[in-house]
Amino acid sequence: MGKALDGVRILDFTHVQSGPTCTQLLAWFGADVIKVERAGEGDITRGQLRDIPDVDSLYFTMLNHNKRSITVDAKNPKGKQVLEALVKQCDVLVENFAPGALDRMGFTWERIQQLNPRMIVASVKGFGPGPYEDCKVYENVAQCAGGAASTTGFDDGPPLVTGAQIGDSGTGLHLALGIVAALYQRNTTGRGQRVLAAMQDGVLNLCRVKLRDQQRLARTGVMEEYPQYPNGTFGDAVPRAGNASGGGQPGWILKCKGWETDPNAYIYFITQAPVWKDICKVIGREEWLTDPRYATPKGRLPHLMEIFGEIEQWTMTKTKFEAMDLLNAYDIPCGPILSMKELAEEPSLRKTGTVVEVDHPKRGKYLTVGNPIKLSDSPTEVLRSPLLGEHTDEVLKELGYSSEAIEALRAERVI
Numbered sequence: 001m002g003k004a005l006d007g008v009r010i011l012d013f014t015h016v017q018s019g020p021t022c023t024q025l026l027a028w029f030g031a032d033v034i035k036v037e038r039a040g041e042g043d044i045t046r047g048q049l050r051d052i053p054d055v056d057s058l059y060f061t062m063l064n065h066n067k068r069s070i071t072v073d074a075k076n077p078k079g080k081q082v083l084e085a086l087v088k089q090c091d092v093l094v095e096n097f098a099p100g101a102l103d104r105m106g107f108t109w110e111r112i113q114q115l116n117p118r119m120i121v122a123s124v125k126g127f128g129p130g131p132y133e134d135c136k137v138y139e140n141v142a143q144c145a146g147g148a149a150s151t152t153g154f155d156d157g158p159p160l161v162t163g164a165q166i167g168d169s170g171t172g173l174h175l176a177l178g179i180v181a182a183l184y185q186r187n188t189t190g191r192g193q194r195v196l197a198a199m200q201d202g203v204l205n206l207c208r209v210k211l212r213d214q215q216r217l218a219r220t221g222v223m224e225e226y227p228q229y230p231n232g233t234f235g236d237a238v239p240r241a242g243n244a245s246g247g248g249q250p251g252w253i254l255k256c257k258g259w260e261t262d263p264n265a266y267i268y269f270i271t272q273a274p275v276w277k278d279i280c281k282v283i284g285r286e287e288w289l290t291d292p293r294y295a296t297p298k299g300r301l302p303h304l305m306e307i308f309g310e311i312e313q314w315t316m317t318k319t320k321f322e323a324m325d326l327l328n329a330y331d332i333p334c335g336p337i338l339s340m341k342e343l344a345e346e347p348s349l350r351k352t353g354t355v356v357e358v359d360h361p362k363r364g365k366y367l368t369v370g371n372p373i374k375l376s377d378s379p380t381e382v383l384r385s386p387l388l389g390e391h392t393d394e395v396l397k398e399l400g401y402s403s404e405a406i407e408a409l410r411a412e413r414v415i
């Protein structure tokens, strides 16, 4: 069966996590992704967080599946010739260098347009135009500058970053959507365009509901769904909400059986209004149904912590999986806190291809997260990441270089 992006060629100048997340997705949808790296070193993540000496790290392998790797010195005039030939043949150039680095290589937007007016140039940067546009940015900087850290954690603690890589992988996802949209628009305009996904913007987009709350707070001075209500105080900015959903359906993380020794023996419990009757029944507090302090969603808001405390007395008598089964029988929304170990071992995720075992010639078998986006007519087959420069000769031959010319470039350390 064909793939959604069959025939699309990507010149991939990405490194570390944000850009590679984007080009890996495009590769999974069928694009031919040619990753350009520096000879000898390659993407810095190949050598970072290594668990096996001299073998590409999991950091690299898990972000670069289904790509081809070529090594080219982009600052050497002959290397530039190779890259110019690729610019002419590819549809999209993706990069996440520090601001200005692509220009310094000689690949300005103007130059790229001269070479190929249909070329889409897609970039991840830390910030969009403004005071910080020249800054280098990593994941946690974006989480802090995009509003996530100020709204994560508990009221009496410092700002917190989250384990979900919303700055890097989140922005890579945003960029991939921008690229696909630009490819679609090119069908009618015949022209390429620039696509920019700034990490601060991407994180803020994912924190959209917190900007909603900022405006609610400014208008009313209080947010009844937040744990600060009714006994705490609100300042002039959205506070950290602990484990509250902050949305229309109050929720909290509750202990389950075994919590004393298992750090993940917890469940997220949502007191969704339509199933309130069932919640009272399941936990054995049917008297709440007629008590005006508990009977209505509005009435419950000032007592949420007390209510969750009571529900926790019930969840502590069940494992998180027992609680999940019992609650789901009544459509009560809840979710076990699953560890990475549990997710790695979960058979249903293996079955859907969300967790995949991949074989690598140097490291052997390892687990990765497959394509989380499933297209019924474009199935994803996860292929191992390329070794450094594994496809240099192959790609140069496709560009018309002879074996002798390739050897000469190698002797001059251009590739």
Ligand code: CAO
Pocket (backbone or CB within 6 Å): 015, 016, 017, 018, 019, 036, 037, 038, 039, 072, 073, 074, 075, 096, 097, 098, 099, 100, 101, 102, 104, 105, 124, 125, 126, 135, 136, 137, 138, 139, 168
């Ligand atoms: N041949 C020759 N030179 C190459 C090359 C190649 N094939 N590939 C890269 N280089 C050069 C670049 O041209 C650049 O040189 P100059 O600084 O002289 O112009 C140099 O390598 C370093 O690039 P860099 O500044 O992007 O890399 P860094 O490690 O110093 O910074 C990072 C890394 C991530 C902080 C920076 O790239 C950045 O801010 N990127 C944008 C935001 C981003 O994506 N952050 C997410 C990072 S985690 O996913």
